[in-house]
Each structure stands twice: as C-alpha cells, then as structure tokens.
Amino acid sequence: MKLLYFASLRQKIGLPEEDVDVPAYVRNVADLIDWLMTRGPGYEAAFENRKLIRAAIDQEHAKLDALLGSPKEVAFFPPVTGG
Amino acid sequence: MKLLYFASLRQKIGLPEEDVDVPAYVRNVADLIDWLMTRGPGYEAAFENRKLIRAAIDQEHAKLDALLGSPKEVAFFPPVTGG
Amino acid sequence: MNRVQTEDFDINDEIAALTEGRSDIGAVVSFTGLVRDVTLTLEHYAGMTERELSKLEADANARWQLQGVTIIHRIGTLHPADNIVLVVTASKHRKDAFEAAEFLMDYLKTRAPFWKREGDEWVEAKDSDDTAAERWK
Amino acid sequence: MNRVQTEDFDINDEIAALTEGRSDIGAVVSFTGLVRDVTLTLEHYAGMTERELSKLEADANARWQLQGVTIIHRIGTLHPADNIVLVVTASKHRKDAFEAAEFLMDYLKTRAPFWKREGDEWVEAKDSDDTAAERWK
Numbered sequence: 001m002k003l004l005y006f007a008s009l010r011q012k013i014g015l016p017e018e019d020v021d022v023p024a025y026v027r028n029v030a031d032l033i034d035w036l037m038t039r040g041p042g043y044e045a046a047f048e049n050r051k052l053i054r055a056a057i058d059q060e061h062a063k064l065d066a067l068l069g070s071p072k073e074v075a076f077f078p079p080v081t082g083g
Numbered sequence: 084m085k086l087l088y089f090a091s092l093r094q095k096i097g098l099p100e101e102d103v104d105v106p107a108y109v110r111n112v113a114d115l116i117d118w119l120m121t122r123g124p125g126y127e128a129a130f131e132n133r134k135l136i137r138a139a140i141d142q143e144h145a146k147l148d149a150l151l152g153s154p155k156e157v158a159f160f161p162p163v164t165g166g
Numbered sequence: 167m168n169r170v171q172t173e174d175f176d177i178n179d180e181i182a183a184l185t186e187g188r189s190d191i192g193a194v195v196s197f198t199g200l201v202r203d204v205t206l207t208l209e210h211y212a213g214m215t216e217r218e219l220s221k222l223e224a225d226a227n228a229r230w231q232l233q234g235v236t237i238i239h240r241i242g243t244l245h246p247a248d249n250i251v252l253v254v255t256a257s258k259h260r261k262d263a264f265e266a267a268e269f270l271m272d273y274l275k276t277r278a279p280f281w282k283r284e285g286d287e288w289v290e291a292k293d294s295d296d297t298a299a300e301r302w303k
Numbered sequence: 304m305n306r307v308q309t310e311d312f313d314i315n316d317e318i319a320a321l322t323e324g325r326s327d328i329g330a331v332v333s334f335t336g337l338v339r340d341v342t343l344t345l346e347h348y349a350g351m352t353e354r355e356l357s358k359l360e361a362d363a364n365a366r367w368q369l370q371g372v373t374i375i376h377r378i379g380t381l382h383p384a385d386n387i388v389l390v391v392t393a394s395k396h397r398k399d400a401f402e403a404a405e406f407l408m409d410y411l412k413t414r415a416p417f418w419k420r421e422g423d424e425w426v427e428a429k430d431s432d433d434t435a436a437e438r439w440k
C-alpha cells in the first residue's frame with residue numbers, strides 16, 4: 001500500500017511517501033494509524049493527536065472509520081490551511 | 084422653494100426643476116404633493132401612485148410625513164434603479 | 167473613495183489603489199455589475215448621489231473592519247456587457263470583505279439616486295432589492 | 304476552470320475570460336486572498352487538489368445559477384502582499400455570484416489540501432473556518 005504524508009506529518013515521519021505491507025487486521029483508517037504508530041517515535045509523534053489527523057483514500061477525504069479496501073494510495077495530513 | 088424632478092417624474096411633469104411659492108398650509112412632503120397635483124394633468128400623472136414616489140429634502144431621503152422646514156431644494160423621483 | 171463617471175473603470179487599478187504598499191490586507195472582494203442584453207441610459211441626482219455613496223461607505227466602515235472601500239458608478243448610455251458599477255472592499259478577513267461588499271450593493275440598489283432607462287421605458291425597481299436591503303437592519 | 308500555479312494571476316484577465324463575448328452576465332464577484340505581513344510557503348497534495356477544486360466548482364454550479372467559475376491557487380513561497388488565491392464567479396444576479404464565491408472560499412479553506420508554512424512553523428487551521436463552512440450544509 002502506498003502511503004503519503006504531508007506538511008507537519010511529513011516532517012515528523014521524515015518521509016514524503018513509502019510503500020508498506022500492512023497486516024491483515026488493518027481494515028480502516030484508524031487501524032492503519034494504530035499500526036503505523038508501532039513503527040517508531042516519528043510515527044508516534046505524527047499521529048499522537050488524532051483530532052489533528054486528516055486522511056484521504058485515493059485522493060478522497062476519508063474519516064477514521066472509513067474502510068480502506070484496496071487503495072492505490074492513502075494520504076495523511078493535518079487540517080488544511082490554504083486559501 | 085426649488086423643486087427637482089427625476090426620471091419618469093421629470094418626463095411626466097415636463098420639467099427637470101422649477102421654483103415655486105407654496106401656500107402656507109403645505110407643511111410636509113405629502114402636503115406638497117397634494118398641492119402639486121392641483122397644478123395640471125402632468126403633475127397629476129406624475130404623483131398618481133404615491134407608493135412609487137420617493138422624496139428628498141436637501142438631498143436626504145425623506146418620508147411623506149417629513150416636515151419640509153425651509154429647504155434649499157426638494158426632489159421627487161421614482162424608486163431608484165441603479166447598481 | 168467613491169466616484170460617479172461616464173468612463174469605464176479598471177478593476178486591477180482600483181484594487182491596486184486600495185492595496186498597494188500595504189501588507190495588512192488579507193482579503194479583497196470586488197463586485198462588478200454589468201449590462202445584460204439591452205442598451206441602458208443611466209441618470210442620477212448629482213449631489214445627492216455623492217452624499218449617499220459617502221454615507222454608504224461610512225456605514226460599511228462602522229459595521230465591518232475594513233482597510234478600504236471603493237464605489238464607482240457609471241452614468242450615461244451603456245451597451246450590453248458594459249460595466250455599470252464597481253464595489254471593492256479590502257479587509258484583514260474574508261468575512262468582513264464579503265459582507266461589506268454585499269451590504270454596499272444592497273443599499274446602493276435601494277438608496278443611491280440612479281435611474282435606468284431602456285429606450286423610452288424607465289426600468290422598474292424590484293421588490294427583491296428591498297428585501298435584500300432589509301436584512302442589514 | 305481551476306488551476307494550481309506558482310505564478311501570480313491577473314484579475315482583469317480572469318474576469319475577461321469568463322465574460323468576454325457574452326451579454327448574459329449581470330454580476331461578477333472576485334475574491335482575492337493575500338499574504339499579510341509574513342513570508343509563507345504553500346505546499347499541496349498534487350492530484351487531490353485538482354479533484355477537490357473541480358468538486359467545489361461542480362457543487363457551486365449545482366447550488367447556484369452561475370455563468371462561470373474560476374479558482375486559482377498559488378503554491379511555493381509567497382511574500383507580504385502577494386496574492387494567494389483567486390475565486391471569480393459570474394452570474395445573472397448578484398445574490399448567486401456573492402453566495403457562490405463565499406461558499407467556494409469557505410469550502411476551499413476546509414477541504415482543498417493546501418498547507419501553509421511560516422518559516423519552520425506550520426500554520427494551524429482555524430476553528431472559524433470550520434464554522435464558516437458548516438453554514439452551507
């Protein structure tokens with residue numbers, strides 16, 4: 001699964017994107033976050049405050065309980081600040 | 084007293100402005116309209132539908148019951164249509 | 167700043183006049199009113215118009231936090247697609263800029279002494295303009 | 304029409320692109336967002352941004368009677384008084400043009416994947432933007 005990180009999340013994780021093999025129990029966005037947080041302190045810091053995490057599955061906004069399916073890409077980012 | 088007429092009122096009355104001596108009983112805008120309507124069919128046509136008459140005393144919007152005082156000019160016109 | 171003129175206006179120039187040399191403006195809203203399909207002649211009550219437009223500006227400045235306001239209204243004969251009116255508002259925040267511009271247009275449509283003629287027919291005022299202006303009371 | 308670009312935009316040109324050659328447009332609203340006081344770097348999620356901006360346009364067209372919509376958002380490093388974002392709406396009537404422009408800005412601020420950095424600090428999202436977007440539900 002291709003993961004993308006933007007803004008402060010990219011800085012904390014230290015990567016703009018990566019390919020990962022996720023365990024079978026990872027069904028929705030929240031599961032994915034839980035699993036990513038086991039991967040090291042950068043991930044822990046990035047996903048610490050879940051209120052400030054936004055996700056997109058295949059470039060569509062997705063809630064924490066959204067099922068992942070078989071996406072081409074999943075992105076994580078903080079609340080947007082454009083405009 | 085100097086009177087000004089705009090738009091459809093000017094066309095019906097046939098004058099852009101005129102100086103008039105008004106009788107003593109003319110105290111407010113409605114009195115002035117009543118008196119003007121006695122001055123001929125053009126005035127009658129102009130002031131026929133009072134709902135569609137707007138007035139200004141010395142360039143300030145004025146209601147029909149506004150006292151005239153001693154104005155420099157009183158203007159009559161239909162509802163505005165700029166913008 | 168407000169003006170009544172026969173000439174056209176340039177939106178870029180008018181925005182630049184409000185914003186140039188400052189960095190405290192976060193939001194600029196412009197409203198342009200254009201002639202649709204017909205040829206119009208616009209007349210106004212010179213003197214009262216300028217007073218009303220100045221009052222509108224003062225009212226908007228009292229109600230919203232604005233860094234600048236411009237109102238330009240054209241008079242004379244205007245053709246399809248010609249500009250009629252321009253309102254520009256500049257503010258720190260977009261809410262103030264948007265609301266002030268809408269307020270100015272609603273009030274201008276119901277209080278500024280302009281009248282449109284289409285050929286020999288005077289354009290009639292719309293009730294919807296009165297309703298729009300009511301909401302700011 | 305929507306674009307993401309590093310270059311500046313020209314408001315006159317963008318309005319002309321919507322209005323030129325037509326006489327069915329009575330109202331054009333432009334909103335320009337500008338950088339205040341600081342130097343900002345804007346990044347975005349290429350691909351998703353364009354999808355979100357297209358969706359915003361489609362939503363606005365479904366909700367209001369519009370003759371045209373333009374959204375342009377800049378990315379890269381921007382300095383005080385630089386333009387950040389432009390929204391232009393064209394309609395027969397001013398109410399549609401105003402409301403659609405406000406809607407587009409409120410939604411853009413809460414849904415389009417752009418992030419501002421000021422030096423090393425990421426700008427935090429404002430609750431007031433969420434509140435503003437809520438009113439269109």
